Amino acid sequence: GDSVTQMEGPVTLSEEAFLTINCTYTATGYPSLFWYVQYPGEGLQLLLKATKADDKGSNKGFEATYRKETTSFHLEKGSVQVSDSAVYFCALNDRGSTLGRLYFGRGTQLTVWP
């Protein structure tokens, strides 16, 4: 079945450090891929998405490239800020499925220190 595996946290970085959060997926069809962010006490917000192979999603300095050959969608940011501290979730949707649900990874807690 469809599934998402993302690196376990917590991840702790200093401000302006480079961030990578790994995400790999298993899907039977042709998935769309997403990264969501959850700030403390809030719901999940869509950070970026990619709908086909080699697409790059980007938002707020974050980027992720849909790599079909390695079934990966790693999240990167060149210089993190304290305000980026949050939990990050990788997710996929199999567009060929009639069920229409998203499959989420377990989340990666990021803490950025000044």
Added chain:
Amino acid sequence: NAGVTQTPKFQVLKTGQSMTLQCAQDMNHNSMYWYRQDPGMGLRLIYYSASEGTTDKGEVPNGYNVSRLNKREFSLRLESAAPSQTSVYFCASREGAIYGYTFGSGTRLTVV
């Protein structure tokens, strides 16, 4: 502001009590979902509704029921609450297969 509205934000129940979590979206989305979030478990799908008038079970439906009242509203009911249902509950909606979800801000439920 357009989005998904959940009520209540916080609730404490005694074991065996019942309650309904409300969810409404004003984006004219067809699909709506209920998830629970537990530490170390990520998000698990309880029930979903692909369109008005249809509902289906997700990964963890036991102990819950849902109603898709109309296109806007999708409620989740706990008939007899158990401590294992202590969790944060999120409602979400989506426009179509290539789009992500829009989430509500969640309901933090504690069952004692």
